[in-house]
Amino acid sequence: MRELGTGIGWRPEIADAVEGLAGVDWVEVVAENICAGHLPDSLLRLRERGVTVVPHGVSLGLGGADRPDEGRLAELAAKATALGAPLVTEHIAFVRGGGPLTASPALEAGHLLPVPRTWDALDVLCENVRIAQEALPVPLALENIAALFTWPGEELSEGRFLAELVERTGVRLLIDVANLHTNHVNRGEDPAKALAELPVEAIAYVHVAGGVERDGVWHDSHAHPVPPAVLDILSDLASRATPPGVLLERDDDFPPAEELAAELAAIRATVRGAAIRPAGAEAGPVAAPAPAPRPEAGPVGAPGTRAVDAGVRQRVGIAQAALLSALVAGTPAPEGFDRARLRVQTRALAAKRAGVVARVAPELPEILGGGYRPAFLAYAASRPMRGGYRRDALDFAEHLLIAGRPEDPVARRRLTTWWQERAGARPAGRTGRLVRAARAALVGRRAA
Secondary structure, eight states: OOOEEEEEEGGGGGGHHHHHTTTTOOEEEEEGGGOOTOHHHHHHHHHTTTTTEEEOOSOOOTTOOOOOOOHHHHHHHHHHHHOOOOOOEEEEEEEEEEETTTTEEEEEEEEOOOOOHHHHHHHHHHHHHHHHHHOSSSOOEEEOOOOSSSSTTSSSSSHHHHHHHHHHHEEEEEEEEEEEEEHHHHHOHHHHHHHHSSSSSEEEEEOOOEEEEEEEEEEEEEEOOHHHHHHHHHHHHHSOOOOOOEOOOOOOSOHHHHHHHHHHHHHHHHHHHHTTTTTTTOOOOOOOOOOHHHHHTTTSTTTTTTOHHHHHHHHHHHHHHHHHHHHHHHHOOTTSOOHHHHHHHHHHHHHHHHHHHHOOOOOOHHHHGGGHHHHHHHTTTOOOOOOSSSHHHHHHHHHHHTTSSSSSSSHHHHHHHHHHHHHOOOOOOOOSSSHHHHHHHHHHHHHH
């Protein structure tokens, strides 16, 4: 496993700070935020200095019921090549559901959602991982994700699920210790047990990040300092096997460079300290349980080599579509889920949509002022994403204009112009309400 050292997540907001930090061996960049042919100057300068850059994907949805999208895989491969990356990383998650497989509307989550830890879901994930591995020019590592809720009827623990995945596919692991802490608070899962069960020799690197607890729920915000509990889990992991790399993530409320440097120093000290401590000296040894027996109906032959039956994909797809519809389209929660936790997840997904749309279309909060966030949350409550966040921004503006909003005529004219400059040709069969709203706004502008 290639030694990476200590790194930090590269973000445009802290690009200058990252370039100036001492002792940064490598950086990770969100793959969807860059173009292979137009890399940010800051990343190019880091590469020229010999700093390794790893692309980190968030949109493949390898845990989803459908096979990975060939276009998304090709784009990720091109970015890995352009960056000269030694590996690429993604998540054990699904991000969309519905569509032809389930004969239901296609839905986008706009965020990473946990897959059920069942044999069916594992079969689908393993086949999707093998498809991705064949399409990528470098090794793939997958990250465990944070979750606010638990799937009913799960058949494997997190550690056992990861161990089975590695055994079948040979994929590497990106272990996020902050996510292990999140799942400890939110789902009552023991991080030490997960670490004892997973194959530490498969770890490519480790994520460390901060979060915040509200009303007994831990939110993996990446916008707060790394708490001691997360460093404790990092220490436990590093006492079992020194990770090839450790990376600090920060995605919002960026602190001064001095605070980032202090957090990196704490991470280095934690790993060094764990390396000289006997494994499990603080938490006590945790025995890995016997592997869960595989159901008789499962695929036969060498692990993970047989194609997944279409019925398995459909079962997984139906379950994921029902959950996603409850989260983003207001349909009833599927049986067995904690409804209160699903409401928390729904609010979190809407808040994330509002925040990302504000970043990709900053003119919207500027035009709408303090009314932007409540208007967007009301819109998101009953209107799922139809595509990416830029599409979402256009749909939100269209929704407001059709409703004759905002009420201020100047703001409405500005929003109309913004929408017209970006919407382009509209699909055939659209109603004329938006056209009338746009025309009325323009007439009002000329009259003014």
